[in-house]
Amino acid sequence: MGIPSHTLKYRSDNKMYTILTPQSTLVRPVAHDYYEIDNYPLGTNAVVAVISYTGYDMEDAMILNKASVERGFKHGSIYKTEIIDLREIGGIRGGSQEVVYTFGRKEDNQQLDGFVDFDGLPFIGTKVEYEDPICSYFDLTTGETHVKKYKSMEVAFIYDVKLLGNDSGKSVLQSVAITYWIHRPPIIGDKFANRHGQKGVCSVLWPQENMPFTEGGMTPDIIFNPHGFPSRMTIGQMIESMAGKTASMYGTVHDATPFVFSEENVASDYFGKLLENVGFNYYGTERMYSGVDGRQLEADIFIGVIYYIRLRHMVGDKYQVRSTGPIDNLTHQPVKGRKRCGGIRFGEMERDSLLAHGTSFLLQDRLFNNSDKTMAYICQKCCSLISPYCSAINDSYDSEPKKSWKCRLCESSEHIRQIAIPYVLQYLVAELAAVNIKVKFEVKS
Ligand SMILES: [Zn+2]
Structure with missing residues (x-):
């Protein structure tokens, strides 16, 4: 998610993912400025502590600071456009001039009040929930009013309504594009990543008061599990962490062009010295205290600033x-x-x-x-399933099997018993019967 366009108002893309609090990167290659990426930022600078804190950060999960999120950290939104075409609803094809429906509403239709204006189109800025009306139209032959409803379970706001016509501007209004704005604050299960391919899923929004804090009283926005490093070898992330930390102290940005450092002139040494100059530890670590009981943590914690990006895979769309x-x-x-x-x-x-x-x-x-349980009848004398009586809802046994059920083979209903079977069994028996194979069931009661 990022800033995909500056003309969202004039666009009607099917779906557009944007973030609400974009920032410029503190560490960037030359191309970043050359292509003016700052006009299309992707993420935010996050204070990241590398620590195995509660177990909630196991296996590529990450802990987000709840207070950060409440301040707007990583909030995103989706712009969704729905096109309502009356010609399509009326079943009119091609260039036919025929008009069956027209947008509008009856004044006394209270169901539409607060949602749809007298032109049959929604008010901009209206909050819509599942089954709320979004537009209404008349049937010109019967005079009937039809109401189109919002069909998503997610709360949305009407962002824009565009009238669609032809180039002459003289055509009858037959279709509109309604754009919704949907707010997506980060929730447990949403996916985030930094620019080193270290992706993770938010596992908990941890209260700030229980986050570990530094000498200066700073709590991280993100807790990153150290086990993410050894196998992936994302050294760049560690360097970015240190560089980002110095950049935010110096109020500058660092160049991230590759191959400018060497074995003799090591990046970690360069940024380590810069850190020392502003009073930080050379290795980018800090003494931290447990947010739960205030005790000093025995190990120094690697903490710095890393540019984090929100990815479009959200539980809201997947659960x-x-x-x-x-x-x-x-x-x-x-x-x-x-x-x-x-x-x-x-x-x-x-x-x-x-x-x-x-x-x-x-x-x-x-x-x-929870699958295909079915109550069926069986004749205990000839061991055959009786013709399909099925109901997925009625899963109770009848105390007295219905006398009306009769075995056609034995010409009696004396031996009929009710049993619960998977419906596909009945299906299988029917298919086998089609190739002249009889299936017998011995049921003991
Ligand atoms: Zn029978």
């Missing part, structure tokens, strides 16, 4: 939960896909791992109860 919900028509198993409120595949390997853990009830819950 998925389901107990029961939409099912597939054929198999009666959960559909897939986040958009459709579907399930996540629980395959054979997943099944095996639950088996290995001995959690059979959870297994039954996932693979049966």
Whole structure:
């Protein structure tokens, strides 16, 4: 996320990710200025402490300072544009001059008050939530009013409404572009990275009062786990940390052009000496104190300033939960896909791992109860499944199986029993019947 454009007001991109508090970098190569990247900044300078603090920073997770976030650190927003085309809704194709709908509203429609103006278009700046009206239009033949609703679960604000016409400017208004502004403050699960490819996910917003602090009383914005260094060897990040720290003290920026330092003239020595000049430790470390009990930490902590970037992968767009919900028509198993409120595949390997853990009830819950559990009838005499009676919702056993169910083979309903089966079993039996194979079930009651 960054500053992708300075003309957002005049654009109607499908989706645009921006940040709210951009800053210039303290350490940069010459090309940065040559291309005037400062006009399109990507991130913010963060005070980063390299310390394994609570365990919340394990495995590429990172701790964000809650107070920093509340001050605006890493806040972002999304500009989303939706085009509403009445010709498309009316099913008109090509260059036909036909008009079926026209934007507008009835005065007495109180449902629209505060959302949609008399021209049928939304007020700019309106806060919209799920199912709130965003525009309304008349059917010219029936006089009926239709209301278009906001279909996202996320709160948004109407940022702009553009009337779309043709070049002559004389066409009838048939389509509008509505741009939404959506605020995305950092939350647990959002992704961040610095310019060395060290990416991580926010695992907790730690209260500032419990963050470790330096002699000067400074708390870091980000806590970075030291285990991120050895295998990745991002030496540049350590140098940036030291350089960024001196840059913020001197009020200058440092050149990050590669190969300007050498074995004789080492970068860490150069910045180490600069640090010493402003009263810091040569190695970029500082004495720190536990934010929880105030005791001095035994090790000196490497702390400095690193440019951090917010990435567009956010939990808000990715999380998925389901107990029961939409099912597939054929198999009666959960559909897939986040958009459709579907399930996540629980395959054979997943099944095996639950088996290995001995959690059979959870297994039954996932693979049966919350999947395609069906109450079916069976004839105990001829051992066959009775024609498909199914209901995913009714999962209770009838104390007395319905007498109306009758085995056509035995011409009786005496031996009918109700059983719970996965719906696909019924499907399988039906498919096998199609190739002349009978399946028998021995049910003991
Ligand atoms: Zn029978």
